[in-house]
Amino acid sequence: MGDYFQTIVDLDATERDAQELGARVLDWLIADGIVAAERTDCVLGGDGYGHAPGPHFTKAVDDPDPVDLWTNGFHVQTGRTVFDSGQGDAGAATCPLCRTEIRLVDEVWEPIESAWGPFEGRFQDWAEDGGEGIVHCPSCARPSGIDRWSWEDDYYACGHLGFTFWGWAELTSDFTREIGRRLGGHRTVLLAGKL
Template sequence: MGDYFQTIVDLDATERDAQELGARVLDWLIAQGIVNAERTDCVLDGDGYGHEPGPHFAKAVDDPEPVDLWSNGLHVQTGRTVFDSGQGDAGAATCPLCLTEIRLVDETWQPIESAWAPFQGRFHDWAEQGGEGIVHCPSCARPSGIDRWSWEDDYYACGQLGFTFWGWAELSSGFTREVGRKLGGHRTAVLRGKL
């Protein structure tokens, strides 16, 4: 058992525009009836308060059957955050400069410590210290910020803005594209996970 969630992360939002973009998308979701305007105790992150599904939530999901769970709402998060998929870990990371995939687990899904070494502490540096979290690629040896790396199955995403849907059916690709358009065409990542 567990609680499932999906997070749409804006990969391009800056610290300065994250609040405004989050409010813009939330206003659109409310106007469309996808979520309710009132905040209630319905999510597992932040302060526990989020927006319950609205009367037209089915516009956002592939399966329109309502889910009757306590944790069944939307949480909007702003600020430097390393979003992740909950249980487990990423199987691989891809360098943004040379596009080499670095395997992080072996064939039995055990972490490869030497492969993880360049990433140690970099998420913390980026999220908590406000730095770039510089990673030197094991393949090309060039430096780049941890926020520029991509992760197998979108396991991690570094961003200033995220929309987490708790207990919803799978978000449709059309809906996630429309959220990207409402964000001004920003690149997005969709993380799916379980706690």
């Protein structure tokens, strides 16, 4: 078993505008009946409170069957956060400067310790210490912030704003694009995972 989730991460939101942007999207979701206005005990993480699916939640998903789980809510996360897909790990990372893909696991999905070396402690530096989490690319040797790297299967994303849907059917591409539009055209990434 486990709890499945999908998180849409705003890659462009700043620390300063994350709260306002999160409230804007939440207001729209409530107004359209996609989520309920009242906060209830329906999500994992944070304070455990989120917004249950509203009467028109099917506007957001591929499968119209009702969500019949305790963890079926929507949660807005603001603040400097490293979002991830839960179980497992990223298979590869791609340098934002030279576009070289760095394999992080071998053919049987065992971590390649030497490949992970440049990334060690960088997420913590970015998220908890407020630094840039500088990674020196093993291929081009140039430095860049961990928040600029991309990850196979969108396993990680660094950002100040994320929208998590717990136990919902797969979100439609139209819905995820609409969230990006409501964020002012910001770049977004969808992480899907399980705890």
